[in-house]
Amino acid sequence: MALPELGILAYSIIIFLCLVVAVLYLGYCHNEAHWGGAGFACLDGLNLLMCRHFHRLKHDPVPLPEKGGCLVVCNHVSGLDPLLMIAATKRPLRFMIAREEYERFGLQWLFRGVGCIPVERKGRPEQALREALRSLNDGEVVALFPHGKIHLDSDPPRKLKGGVAWLAKQAEVPVFPMRLTGIRGAGHTLLSVLMRSRARLRVYDKLSCQDIKSAACMELIAECIEGRQDTGEHDGE
Numbered sequence: 001m002a003l004p005e006l007g008i009l010a011y012s013i014i015i016f017l018c019l020v021v022a023v024l025y026l027g028y029c030h031n032e033a034h035w036g037g038a039g040f041a042c043l044d045g046l047n048l049l050m051c052r053h054f055h056r057l058k059h060d061p062v063p064l065p066e067k068g069g070c071l072v073v074c075n076h077v078s079g080l081d082p083l084l085m086i087a088a089t090k091r092p093l094r095f096m097i098a099r100e101e102y103e104r105f106g107l108q109w110l111f112r113g114v115g116c117i118p119v120e121r122k123g124r125p126e127q128a129l130r131e132a133l134r135s136l137n138d139g140e141v142v143a144l145f146p147h148g149k150i151h152l153d154s155d156p157p158r159k160l161k162g163g164v165a166w167l168a169k170q171a172e173v174p175v176f177p178m179r180l181t182g183i184r185g186a187g188h189t190l191l192s193v194l195m196r197s198r199a200r201l202r203v204y205d206k207l208s209c210q211d212i213k214s215a216a217c218m219e220l221i222a223e224c225i226e227g228r229q230d231t232g233e234h235d236g237e
Contacts, residue, residue, distance in 0.1 A: 032090045040113060044086065051087035051199070055080065059088040059201035062176065066091075069136035069171055070206075073164055074178040075225040076145035077152055079189030080197065081180055085143060088178075088201050093143040094135050096128055115140075121148070129163050136171035146221060152187055153227065160222055165214035174206040175217075177224035204229065 023046070028038060030045035051057040064070060072093060074085060082095055094115040102111050102118035111118075117135070119128040132142045146160035168175050179202040185192030204224040209217035223229040 033086070033092050035092050035114060037113075047083050048087045051084050055084065055197045055199045057084055057087055057199045057201065059084075060203035062089045062178075062203050063206070064089060064091050064141060064176065067139055069139050069173045070141050071136070071164060071168055071171075071173055071175045072141060072143040072178065073146050073175060073221055073225060074143070075180055075227075076147050076150050077180060077186040078150065078183045078192035080183055080185065080192040080199070081145070082143070083193070084180060084199050084201060085178065088203075089141075091141050093141050094132070096132060096142065096144040098149075117142070125163070129167065132163075132167055133170055136167060136173050142167070146218075146225065150187060150189075160218050162214060162218060164221060165209050165217040168207075168209040168217065169214070172210055174208055175221065176206050177204045177221055178202065179204070179225050179227055181227075202230075 024042045027042035027045035027049070030048050031041040032048060033044055035041060035044055064072075072085065072089070074081060082093075086093055092115065094117060096117045096119050097111065098121050099118040102108065102116055104111075115135075117128050117131050119125050132144075135142050144161075144164065146164050147158050148161050151158050164175065167173075180199065181202070182198045182200045183192055184197040185195040207217065207220055
């Protein structure tokens with residue numbers, strides 16, 4: 001059968017498939033973290049391109065060790081935050097997320113595939129902490145938002161979740177604090193991904209919580225992710 005006889009529909013399908021292959025190849029070529037499997041490598045590369053060019057992400061170098069467990073913590077202002085953090089790092093991040101988000105329709109396969117750890121916020125959060133501890137002991141990077149949910153700088157002060165210090169002490173791993181700013185869709189989940197931002201990711205010096213009290217460790221983390229280390233503001237001042 002001659003090609004012209006294939007019809008408009010066939011041509012459209014061929015063009016669409018070619019575009020899909022081209023996009024996936026483009027993502028694969030820009031992959032930096034080893035998530036395991038070509039499919040997730042493509043997604044990682046596409047996310048990197050989106051964050052760098054659409055959301056104009058600029059970030060400090062993220063000095064994660066090439067191997068070994070460590071914790072990454074950050075302020076949480078939108079649904080875009082995990083994508084920006086992934087784009088800035090060259091190791092896979094295992095995020096601790098609320099179970100209701102983990103089981104969101106159509107996305108569970110993705111969260112499971114990238115190793116997210118579901119947290120029962122109203123049930124037994126210690127189960128998630130134990131899984132995170134196993135991951136750290138296995139040499140993985142665990143990422144979490146100590147505020148527990150989206151929290152803007154303009155919101156009333158919110159106490160950080162103490163699981164960060166517990167994990168750091170139990171696994172004897174360093175903590176890498178980060179702070180995101182410049183998110184146009186701050187306060188929103190999906191909208192923040194669709195709205196173009198001028199995202200900035202500040203990366204602070206790693207913290208060691210092994211030789212200090214948990215409260216002191218949490219205060220150091222809070223100073224970083226809440227921006228108080230930059231302004232010189234401290235509780236009680």
